[in-house]
Amino acid sequence: MPSSAVAKIHTVDKNGQEITTVGFQRFGFDSEVPLDVLRSLYLRAHYVVTAKSGEESSEQEEQHARFTQGASELYQSKSIYHADTQSISYTTLSRFPPVKLLPSDKRKRILVTGGAGFVGSHLVDRLMLLGHEVTVLDNFFTGSKTTVSHWVGHPNFELVRHDVVEPFMIECDQIYHLACPASPPHYQYNAVKTIKTSFMGTLNMLGLAKRTKARFLISSTSEVYGDPEVHPQNEDYWGHVNPIGPRACYDEGKRVAETLTYGFQRQDGVDVRVARIFNTFGPRMNPYDGRVVSNFIIQALRGEDMTVYGDGTQTRSFQYIHDLVDGLIALMNSDETRPVNLGNGDEFTIGEFAEVVRDIVEKVQEEDGQKPAKRVKIVYKPIPMDDPQKRRPDTTRAKETLQWQPKWTVRMGLEEMVRYYKAKMAEGSL
Numbered sequence: 001m002p003s004s005a006v007a008k009i010h011t012v013d014k015n016g017q018e019i020t021t022v023g024f025q026r027f028g029f030d031s032e033v034p035l036d037v038l039r040s041l042y043l044r045a046h047y048v049v050t051a052k053s054g055e056e057s058s059e060q061e062e063q064h065a066r067f068t069q070g071a072s073e074l075y076q077s078k079s080i081y082h083a084d085t086q087s088i089s090y091t092t093l094s095r096f097p098p099v100k101l102l103p104s105d106k107r108k109r110i111l112v113t114g115g116a117g118f119v120g121s122h123l124v125d126r127l128m129l130l131g132h133e134v135t136v137l138d139n140f141f142t143g144s145k146t147t148v149s150h151w152v153g154h155p156n157f158e159l160v161r162h163d164v165v166e167p168f169m170i171e172c173d174q175i176y177h178l179a180c181p182a183s184p185p186h187y188q189y190n191a192v193k194t195i196k197t198s199f200m201g202t203l204n205m206l207g208l209a210k211r212t213k214a215r216f217l218i219s220s221t222s223e224v225y226g227d228p229e230v231h232p233q234n235e236d237y238w239g240h241v242n243p244i245g246p247r248a249c250y251d252e253g254k255r256v257a258e259t260l261t262y263g264f265q266r267q268d269g270v271d272v273r274v275a276r277i278f279n280t281f282g283p284r285m286n287p288y289d290g291r292v293v294s295n296f297i298i299q300a301l302r303g304e305d306m307t308v309y310g311d312g313t314q315t316r317s318f319q320y321i322h323d324l325v326d327g328l329i330a331l332m333n334s335d336e337t338r339p340v341n342l343g344n345g346d347e348f349t350i351g352e353f354a355e356v357v358r359d360i361v362e363k364v365q366e367e368d369g370q371k372p373a374k375r376v377k378i379v380y381k382p383i384p385m386d387d388p389q390k391r392r393p394d395t396t397r398a399k400e401t402l403q404w405q406p407k408w409t410v411r412m413g414l415e416e417m418v419r420y421y422k423a424k425m426a427e428g429s430l
C-alpha cells in the first residue's frame, strides 16, 4: 500500500480547532503537555516489530512510525517483537520521554492508587511528563503493568504491588485514590471484594491523608445516581440505587466511600476532593473488560456481530480520557470540596452508538486500505439487571468552579481508540 494512503489523525475539538496539547494552567498548577508526546506513550507499538510477516506488517510499521514522529528519538523501546517466532526480546537499557525539570517547591510527591489501570495510567503519564514524583499502587487485578512499564526505572517513578485493603504508609502531598474495578462484569465478578476495596481501601487512604496531611481525591462515579429519575444528573441529586441488586457492590461501595471521605473532612479536617466520573473511554481500556466501547470496537475490528444489550434505547454520554485527566487535575488543585461531575454531555442511545462505532471503524479501515467485504451486523442480547436507562452529566459545577469543559468529540476519541486497538492487534498482543 502506498504510504500516502496512510491517513494522519487530524484531531479537532468541539469547536473545530486543532488539538495539539492537552491540559492547561489552572489554580497555579500547569497540566499542559504536547499531545504528540503523550500519544507516543500509547499509540506506538508496545513491542518494536522487527520481523516482517508480509505486506501488512510494513504498512503497520508505517503507522507506528507516524505516531512516534518527533518523539521516537526521545523514546526507545525496551522490547522487540519477533513475529516469525512469536517471541519478545528485552534489553534493560531504557530511555525515557523528557520530563519537565521542576523546582522543588513546585514538584509534588503524588500517590496514585490504581495507577496501572485505564484512568490511572493516563494520569500517571501526565504527572510524570509534568515533572512530579509519582508512586503507583496497584494489585494488578484489573490494571496491568504494561500500562506504566515505560516509566519503570525513571528516578521520579515508583511502582508498588499493593492491595489498598491493607494499610500503606508513604510521605506524599497529593493522593489520587482510583483503585477499584470499574467495569460492571469485573466489579460483579467478586462483589464482596469490590465492596471491601471501596470501603477498606478508601478508609486506609483517608487514614494516610490524615497522617501525612496530603490532599485526597477520590474517583467516585455516575453510578452513585443509580438508575436516575432526574435527567441530566447534577451533583445535588441523591440518586436512585437498588441497594441489594447486582450493581450495588459498586454503586453502594462508592456511595459509602463518599460518606467516609466527608466523614474524614468533618471530623479530622482532611482536605478532600470528590470526582463523579461518567462513562469514559480511550486507549488502554482493557479490551476484555466487557464495557460497551471496548466491546463494540473489538467486535467491529474482528468482523464479529456487535452486541447491543436490550433494545438499545438506554442512553450514555461518553467522555474521552484526556478530558477526564484534565478535569481530575483541575479538581485536585482547585478549592472545590463538593462532589463534581466529570463527563461529556454528548448523549447517545446505545443503538445509535453501535452505528457510530461501526462507521468509525469502517472509516479507519478504509483509510488503511483494509475495507472489509461486508458490514458487521448489530445484534440484540438481553439487558443486564438494573442497567440504568439514561445517563448524562450536568457539568455546570465543573464549568463554574474549575473552568473545565470537555474538548474532545466522541468521534475524535473513538478514532484514536480504534487506531490504538489496531496497533495492539498488529503487535500480536491482542
Ligand SMILES: O=c1ccn([C@@H]2O[C@H](COP(=O)(O)OP(=O)(O)O[C@H]3OC[C@@H](O)[C@H](O)[C@H]3O)[C@@H](O)[C@H]2O)c(=O)[nH]1
Pocket: 182, 183, 184, 221, 222, 223, 277, 278, 279, 280, 290, 291, 292, 293, 295, 296, 307, 308, 309, 310, 314, 316, 350, 383, 384, 387, 388
Ligand atoms: O457489549 C455491550 C456492553 C454494554 N452494553 C450496554 O452499554 C451500556 C454501557 O455499558 P458499560 O458496561 O460500558 O457501562 P455502564 O454505563 O453500565 O457502567 C459504567 O458506568 C460508569 C463507570 O463508573 C463505570 O465504568 C461503569 O460502571 C449499558 O446499557 C450496557 O448494557 C451493550 O449494549 N453491549
